[in-house]
Amino acid sequence: MENSLYLKNVVTLKLNEDKCTGCGMCLDVCPHEVFKMNGKHVTIQNRDACMECGACSKNCLVDAIFVQSGVGCAAAVINSMLGRSDGACCCGSEPAGATTDKRGGCCT
Numbered sequence: 001m002e003n004s005l006y007l008k009n010v011v012t013l014k015l016n017e018d019k020c021t022g023c024g025m026c027l028d029v030c031p032h033e034v035f036k037m038n039g040k041h042v043t044i045q046n047r048d049a050c051m052e053c054g055a056c057s058k059n060c061l062v063d064a065i066f067v068q069s070g071v072g073c074a075a076a077v078i079n080s081m082l083g084r085s086d087g088a089c090c091c092g093s094e095p096a097g098a099t100t101d102k103r104g105g106c107c108t
C-alpha cells in the first residue's frame with residue numbers, strides 16, 4: 001500500500017498551513033505518508049496518495065485539515081464519467097483560509 005495512488009487530482013484533502021501548530025499528529029496517523037514536516041508546520045507532499053480515510057482531520061486539534069472522508073469528490077468524478085447525475089460533490093465545503101493547490105477543486 002505504500003506506493004498506492006488513487007485517481008489523480010480528485011482528492012478532497014485541504015490543509016490550512018496557517019492554523020498548523022506542527023504537532024505532528026497527522027504524520028503519525030496517516031497510513032500513506034501524505035504529509036511531511038516543513039519547518040514549523042506540515043505540508044502536503046503526496047496528495048494523490050490520500051485515500052480520504054479522515055484520520056488526519058479527526059486527529060488535528062486545531063482543525064487545520066479538511067477531507068471529505070468516505071464518498072467524496074472521487075465518487076462524483078466517477079459518476080460524472082459514467083453519465084450519472086447523482087454524484088454529490090464536496091468542492092464548496094472547506095475551511096476558510098484552506099490552502100488550495102494550483103488545480104483547485106475537482107469541479108473547477
Ligand code: SF4
Nearest residue numbers: 020021023024026060
Ligand atoms: S495534526 Fe494538525 S496541527 Fe498537527 S501537524 Fe498535522 S495539521 Fe499541523
Ligand code: SF4
Nearest residue numbers: 030050051053054056
Ligand atoms: S485522509 Fe487518511 S490518507 Fe488522506 S491524508 Fe488524511 S490520514 Fe492520510
